[in-house]
Amino acid sequence: MAEVEFFVPAIHCAHCVHTIKMELQELNGVQGVEADVTSKKVRVKYEAPASPESIAKLLEEINYPPQRI
Structure with missing residues (x-):
């Protein structure tokens, strides 16, 4: 299993965090989101095919453009 971290300047509140977690967890291969x-x-945390x-x-796509750390 691999891990990647992004800086997402558009995160402003708990709702943003919730949206990101819900959307990313639906991506095939994603094992965990913080x-x-x-x-x-x-x-x-992810594995192939993610x-x-x-x-x-x-x-x-969900309006939280990331910057790779």
């Missing part, structure tokens, strides 16, 4: 309002970081690129693409 998101934090204070640090604006999202950490994702990838850092597919995770980043989904974050962009």
Whole structure:
């Protein structure tokens, strides 16, 4: 299992965190999602077929464009 972390400046509240977790957990291969309002970081544990690129693409699609750390 691999892990990737992103900085997501658009995280402003608990609702943002909830939305990100719910959407990413539906992505095939994602095993766990942690998101934090204070640090604006999202950490994702995943395995194939998920990838850092597919995770980043989904974050962009739901209006939370990430920056890779």
